[in-house]
Amino acid sequence: MLERLKAPLAGAESAAERYDWDALVQDDRVHRLIYTDPAIFELEMTHIFGAVWVYLGHESQIPKNDDFITVRLGRRPIILLRDSNGKIRALFNRCTHRGTTLCRKERGSARFFQCPYHGWSFLNTGKLRAVPWPEGYACDFKEAKYNVAQVPRVESYRGFIFATLNSDAPSVSEYLGAITKPIDEWLDRQPGGKIAVCEANRLRYKGNWKLAYDNSGDGYHVVFSHRSLLEMENRQADVANKGMSYYKGSPDNAPMYMAYMGHGHHFKDKRPAIEKRAGGLWAVEGPHPGMEHYAQSLRQRFGTKAEEILDLASSEPVNINVFPNFSLLGNHIQVFEPVSVDETNVTWYGTAVVDEEGVLGGAVDEINALRMRTQEQFPNFGEVDDLANFEEIQRGLACLEDDWVYMHRGLGIPGRVRTDENGIIVAPATDEAFMREYIKEWKRLMKTSPNLSVQREP
Amino acid sequence: MQLKHDPSVSSYYVNDALYQELVDSFSDWQRDELAIEDTAERGLFRALIEREARLLDQLRFDDWLAMYAPEFIYWVPGTPEAGDPRREIAISFDDRRRMEDRIYRLRTGYAWSQAPKSRTVRMISNVEVFATEHSTIRMVRSNYLISEFRVDGTRFLSGWCGHRFVRDADAWRIRVRQVNLIDCDQNLRNPSIII
Numbered sequence: 016m017l018e019r020l021k022a023p024l025a026g027a028e029s030a031a032e033r034y035d036w037d038a039l040v041q042d043d044r045v046h047r048l049i050y051t052d053p054a055i056f057e058l059e060m061t062h063i064f065g066a067v068w069v070y071l072g073h074e075s076q077i078p079k080n081d082d083f084i085t086v087r088l089g090r091r092p093i094i095l096l097r098d099s100n101g102k103i104r105a106l107f108n109r110c111t112h113r114g115t116t117l118c119r120k121e122r123g124s125a126r127f128f129q130c131p132y133h134g135w136s137f138l139n140t141g142k143l144r145a146v147p148w149p150e151g152y153a154c155d156f157k158e159a160k161y162n163v164a165q166v167p168r169v170e171s172y173r174g175f176i177f178a179t180l181n182s183d184a185p186s187v188s189e190y191l192g193a194i195t196k197p198i199d200e201w202l203d204r205q206p207g208g209k210i211a212v213c214e215a216n217r218l219r220y221k222g223n224w225k226l227a228y229d230n231s232g233d234g235y236h237v238v239f240s241h242r243s244l245l246e247m248e249n250r251q252a253d254v255a256n257k258g259m260s261y262y263k264g265s266p267d268n269a270p271m272y273m274a275y276m277g278h279g280h281h282f283k284d285k286r287p288a289i290e291k292r293a294g295g296l297w298a299v300e301g302p303h304p305g306m307e308h309y310a311q312s313l314r315q316r317f318g319t320k321a322e323e324i325l326d327l328a329s330s331e332p333v334n335i336n337v338f339p340n341f342s343l344l345g346n347h348i349q350v351f352e353p354v355s356v357d358e359t360n361v362t363w364y365g366t367a368v369v370d371e372e373g374v375l376g377g378a379v380d381e382i383n384a385l386r387m388r389t390q391e392q393f394p395n396f397g398e399v400d401d402l403a404n405f406e407e408i409q410r411g412l413a414c415l416e417d418d419w420v421y422m423h424r425g426l427g428i429p430g431r432v433r434t435d436e437n438g439i440i441v442a443p444a445t446d447e448a449f450m451r452e453y454i455k456e457w458k459r460l461m462k463t464s465p466n467l468s469v470q471r472e473p
Numbered sequence: 474m475q476l477k478h479d480p481s482v483s484s485y486y487v488n489d490a491l492y493q494e495l496v497d498s499f500s501d502w503q504r505d506e507l508a509i510e511d512t513a514e515r516g517l518f519r520a521l522i523e524r525e526a527r528l529l530d531q532l533r534f535d536d537w538l539a540m541y542a543p544e545f546i547y548w549v550p551g552t553p554e555a556g557d558p559r560r561e562i563a564i565s566f567d568d569r570r571r572m573e574d575r576i577y578r579l580r581t582g583y584a585w586s587q588a589p590k591s592r593t594v595r596m597i598s599n600v601e602v603f604a605t606e607h608s609t610i611r612m613v614r615s616n617y618l619i620s621e622f623r624v625d626g627t628r629f630l631s632g633w634c635g636h637r638f639v640r641d642a643d644a645w646r647i648r649v650r651q652v653n654l655i656d657c658d659q660n661l662r663n664p665s666i667i668i
Binding site for chain 2: 242247312367384
């Protein structure tokens with residue numbers, strides 16, 4: 016049974032009508048209000064973080080039946096679990112009775128959840144299991160309305176779990192569309208096309224979540240915002256080509272490019288900037304603990320085959336961005352989590368190679384030992400500078416009378432931005448085409464009354 | 474002692490043996506039977522880590538690095554149980570070269586997350602010293618509170634440290650510092666100082 020969410024959201028509909036969205040989001044610029052207005056943020060919690068597919072977690076975080084982790088869908092606390100029959104569900108972490116959260120742990124295993132307040136208990140399918148002293152109630156507890164509310168659509172794409180409250184949403188594959196190809200390539204460079212999620216570098220900043228999505232394909236900022244990182248990574252290099260050095264010089268003439276792929280998703284492909292050979296990625300990886308020891312050990316054991324193995328420890332030079340909250344970049348899964356209009360969590364999950372078939376000849380532990388260290392690099396020495404710049408945007412936007420945030424780089428130059436035969440918009444690496452396109456999709460969603468529901472039958 | 478490789482230039486010493494030493498020496502080390510009661514010795518180690526705290530507050534990085542063994546690890550685990558860094562990402566896991574990179578970055582003037590720089594005061598307390606199976610290795614536990622002012626207010630980083638000191642010819646030097654923030658597995662705002 017799906018409950019359509021009606022009357023309480025009528026207020027939200029008229030709030031959406033209060034805004035002239037076409038004035039706020041124009042072809043070349045957006046109004047500061049989209050980052051600073053608490054009422055727009057509230058609308059996003061339904062119109063964006065409810066209406067479209069939102070990333071919740073990875074199947075490797077809940078590998079066995081009855082495993083759970085607690086996450087958020089927008090601001091809603093969610094128990095993401097694999098039920099006793101193996102089905103993945105996203106339960107509202109909210110007791111049907113009086114609203115308290117059922118699960119107070121961040122991860123674990125449970126066949127049922129018992130509420131700490133009045134002892135109501137629920138199977139991990141969401142079904143009400145038992146109520147203390149039920150003879151004190153006149154109602155029929157077999158009614159579905161007493162089951163825990165759960166998200167009606169929960170689907171995985173190759174291990175990445177997405178969820179939406181819009182029961183009419185297309186499948187996740189359709190929603191992802193053309194960006195499934197870069198996702199597939201990102202996975203398939205690992206043996207078996209699999210990764211396991213590792214715990215993370217967890218950051219947060221005092222700024223709106225869209226500042227991070229605006230940055231997610233931004234090639235223009237790299238040599239300025241990350242100047243200290245580029246200098247640091249290259250200070251002892253024989254050749255100053257470590258890290259994102261390919262952004263130096265004339266990045267718009269480089270073979271890397273950006274591609275907008277619809278539904279708000281976009282892809283920055285920096286792989287053409289790297290030498291296409293085994294060891295090509297390893298050659299530009301910056302200094303990190305253990306690299307000389309493990310490279311020597313692997314080369315002694317595997318000869319020239321060590322080079323392609325070492326590439327697995329190196330950062331894959333892509334930014335794969337799935338609207339609104341999911342990014343694959345380097346070897347990381349990056350998740351953006353809106354907390355309030357001016358607070359955002361940014362979590363950089365690491366990933367490990369899983370070599371079930373043993374194709375790496377026993378090298379998997381060593382490669383992961385290096386991969387843990389390479390993954391610490393950007394959050395420690397790069398991301399923090401971007402987040403400082405985002406916080407300073409939020410401060411600068413307090414200038415009420417300075418309305419506009421510009422996104423017009425590349426716009427209006429003949430022949431610079433092209434649309435290919437599949438409708439994918441391709442532009443040079445520093446262009447802002449991806450921002451203009453995703454924010455158009457954001458605007459469309461904010462104008463559209465979302466059709467949201469929760470599911471009560473398991 | 475002459476090292477085969479300069480740890481400021483290359484990272485040969487971070488190998489399986491070192492990782493295993495970290496996991497072993499930072500498990501179950503605060504045992505009552507290993508606690509050192511001698512007040513002079515406890516005072517000596519307290520003075521060392523208090524000096525370390527002052528040097529970091531004063532951003533005297535070269536003097537601070539001189540307190541460390543040539544081959545050292547600075548380890549800020551991302552989980553409260555501080556498991557195996559071969560399988561987990563840490564908040565920070567620096568060998569000497571990475572720490573020297575970190576300091577280099579902070580000195581470029583382009584590290585926006587530390588421009589302006591934080592002002593800090595570190596408070597050290599609850600210092601305990603523990604023996605190990607080697608007379609030239611001591612483990613020290615301490616609690617700390619860093620008050621950090623930057624831009625829009627003062628915040629606190631709280632946790633406990635495990636120092637692994639080794640005695641060389643003339644001094645006790647730090648081989649490992651493990652920094653355990655009480656909120657290590659939560660989303661942190663601008664963790665860009667050396668904790």
